């Protein structure tokens with residue numbers, strides 16, 4: 001019977017199963033799926049079916065690497081001959097080589113009748129594998145033929161089938177000729193085939209390259225395992241002239257890599273910041289209501305401080321005896337059981353300074369307007385600053401206790417700034433109050449609560465704290481002291497925090513009442529000690545898990561700050577306005593207008609807003625009378641605005657801030673020039689042929705009338721120098737009262753070409769005599785700009 005098998009070369013389901021360490025059911029399933037279901041495990045298989053099974057098993061048992069297959073084969077320990085001590089070694093070893101019949105023959109020796117396929121021990125098939133390796137080692141196998149056959153196998157499915165057939169026919173022949181060894185060869189071929197398939201798959205699988213946002217050409221080449229020249233060539237084909245050391249962006253690199261047959265994956269570089277700081281979005285179910293954060297703004301002496309003081313004294317409960325209310329920059333009060341957080345630094349300057357540093361901490365602005373005074377320049381500034389920050393404004397008409405209080409007049413004035421009272425049909429909440437008597441303050445606070453409720457202010461207390469630095473200073477005894485406002489999460493005593501470039505551990509926390517806190521949740525302001533350096537107001541802070549990494553991040557931020565301070569990135573200037581419009585970076589050109597008189601300011605504003613075109617809208621975000629001050633520069637800096645001065649000059653602080661923050665300030669004497677220049681800049685036609693070079697400033701200390709020479713100003717050169725040929729600008733209280741040329745420049749009785757800083761001189765101005773003591777003369781030259 002077995003001999004008949006051998007001769008007929010019947011390869012049955014269970015034999016195949018055994019050889020592959022499978023059970024018959026698995027083999028039957030393969031056949032059921034891809035051919036015809038076998039009747040039972042004894043069914044003899046046709047070559048076609050065998051091929052199919054091999055193919056299936058090959059495809060489903062791919063190995064990680066060819067090396068591992070070799071390693072497996074080489075290191076397989078020789079199976080101990082013990083299981084069949086009585087059997088001659090040769091038949092055992094030759095068993096698989098002779099194919100199934102031999103194995104069948106071996107089974108009775110193990111004493112089993114019908115050993116279940118699943119229990120078949122793999123070593124039975126491993127032995128010949130070892131032989132296979134030995135054969136190769138002996139050089140009996142022509143390796144080149146594998147490549148040829150690999151092509152054959154890969155070409156079509158038909159050829160695969162044929163190959164299978166031939167192989168089995170070959171096996172028959174070999175068996176007839178060479179006996180047991182031929183079965184071994186068949187397995188060898190199967191193994192080889194499996195390996196070649198692996199190789200083929202590896203060959204066909206495109207190389208995966210990771211590309212970051214930007215990559216140097218030579219780095220890309222090395223990642224793609226190509227030469228730099230090949231990559232440069234492909235770039236050139238795509239119209240990009242780049243050298244090996246040039247850096248190309250991700251999109252370009254991806255196109256090139258794909259064209260060169262690679263699979264591209266974006267390399268996401270995780271920064272220390274990302275590793276350290278948890279920026280995950282909160283789930284809606286984790287959020288709870290938080291207190292609104294309120295800022296009080298308004299004109300000087302309208303009662304901001306009085307209002308803040310009144311609220312604090314009336315609403316902060318001194319829970320502990322001796323709890324002294326102290327100024328820490330912010331405090332929290334409770335109104336009908338609902339907390340409100342007040343920033344205790346009145347005025348829009350501090351507010352905008354914080355915003356300039358990226359801190360968006362306030363939810364509501366209270367605009368204090370004195371009922372006896374009305375809308376004043378800083379009231380307007382405050383309105384515009386709050387509007388720029390997109391926070392709701394509640395107006396508190398203060399000093400209502402004064403007999404001359406006229407709230408209706410103020411409501412009327414407010415309409416000019418789009419703040420229309422509710423009783424006038426608008427939406428602005430206006431509360432008459434007296435910070436002195438406290439009248440109306442509770443109503444004001446209730447309005448704050450209601451406005452906050454509308455905004456649905458929420459935070460998640462169950463995460464590490466994040467917030468902003470409100471104030472910070474160096475205390476002689478306690479070291480750096482900082483007031484932090486927790487915006488999300490909970491800050492705990494002992495937490496490691498990074499605030500801007502300062503790192504430290506919260507050693508102790510106190511609130512405005514001097515109470516020690518261990519935890520501070522969202523919207524709670526606390527004063528902490530334990531920072532290694534003094535952070536800056538407006539810096540954001542994060543509680544983090546890793547102090548060492550936090551220090552690393554702080555160092556990196558310091559470095560970035562240095563780099564950023566040397567570039568004006570992100571700021572709008574008329575020079576590059578057009579290119580920024582073209583790149584879609586600028587859609588609104590924000591402008592701050594300062595002029596000498598209200599009429600001019602309004603005229604400049606109206607004319608500027610008219611020159612909006614399809615690409616860019618000109619928005620005047622602040623328009624006021626007076627010299628350009630630091631607050632204007634801060635607003636410009638936070639809002640990406642340019643400042644247009646009409647017959648006014650920046651004060652010295654504004655000049656310093658503008659230079660530091662790269663804010664573009666343009667001064668004009670004629671409205672037409674201003675409109676013309678901005679219009680030209682929007683069209684990319686700006687051709688600044690001349691630029692003003694400041695020479696120096698001179699202070700007028702006396703004024704003489706000299707017969708023949710007219711009015712002469714007795715001056716002192718406070719900075720730089722003044723030259724005879726200089727152009728001058730006469731500035732009185734920040735307003736330009738005249739611009740022209742020097743008629744005479746003398747020291748004592750001698751004409752001078754130039755007078756330097758620290759010297760006195762007499763200056764006569766051409767065709768101008770209205771010089772007053774205290775005026776400032778700015779001397780400047782117009783220099784041609786080389787294009």
Ligand SMILES: Nc1nc2c(ncn2[C@@H]2O[C@H](COP(=O)(O)OP(=O)(O)OP(=O)(O)O)[C@@H](O)[C@H]2O)c(=O)[nH]1
Pocket residue numbers: 298299300301302303304305306307346398399400401402433434435436437
């Ligand atoms: N009669 C009356 N006087 C008030 C009221 N509120 C404030 N004042 C007075 O107005 C003056 C200015 O008040 P402040 O609270 O210092 O005003 P401010 O807006 O904080 O002023 P700056 O801090 O200089 O910007 C003080 O003399 C206050 O006493 C009020 O409701 N009624």
